[in-house]
Amino acid sequence: MTFDWNRARAxxxxxxxGSLSAASRALGMTQPTLGRQVAALEEELGVVLFERAGRGLTLTPSGLDLVDHVRGMGEAATRFSLAASGQSQSLEGSVCISASEVDATFRLPGIIARIRREEPGIEIEVVVSQEASDLRRREADIAIRSFQPTQPNLIARKIRDIPIHLYATPDYMERVGNPAPDADLTAVDFIGFDRTDMVVAALNQAGMNVTQDNFPIICKFQLLQWGLARQGLGIVIFPEDIGDGEPLVRRAFPGQEPVIIIPQWLVCHRELNTSRRVRRVFDLLAEELGKA
Structure with missing residues (x-):
């Protein structure tokens, strides 16, 4: 076997x-030396692995096909080194997860409990924010997001599509006459996020005739929205897996299709995907979130 691991590592x-200059710093070698190793590997394999994109490099289709195999080699080399030196195979260290208020409150506790049970050496930090953490600046190791990232140096896995419905207490819906979604909703109150027309437009698109006058309560904090709806103060927009499991509320308009579908993505920085503890947490998150 004549395959050169140093070239594969390069x-x-x-x-x-994402660039030769950054990679040369990470490996502690000169940029020309690194460039020669990559070029030698391309010649050895008979494929082009990179193409230039501004000041950086992007993987060609052939490079994309091969990089996961090389990453597996890197992980195998790490395991080999640990075994040879007699080091423990236990996973230890901290992993930071970025999540929204809803994900952190309703979905993460059980998942973190499993992580701590199966990998007690891993410490978990959770950043709760409605804003997307910048993984490139290491604001978090893993993020749960409702959109697909566009940055080339991030790895993303789509977990599922989450149906979003309207929920209210049975008592509240009785007070407003249990109207159909396409009926006159003038007397029906909704709990909104802000004064923009985004939610109004989504409800109109779903066949409901509502205006800003239907939103007497505005709050960006979704947990308060949920609490207000459970108190019978109006209709709230919430994910199906959480809303359907709450005994104090029901779907405001039974039989209605979801008013919106929101994707759920799990995102990790490409470099961190070679970390055993981050990969372990990433895989457990993906498995558990996918069960909902």
């Missing part, structure tokens, strides 16, 4: 860092 780190 390829992997360059792919993770």
């Amino acid at each position: 390829f992997l780190v360059t792919a993770e860092e």
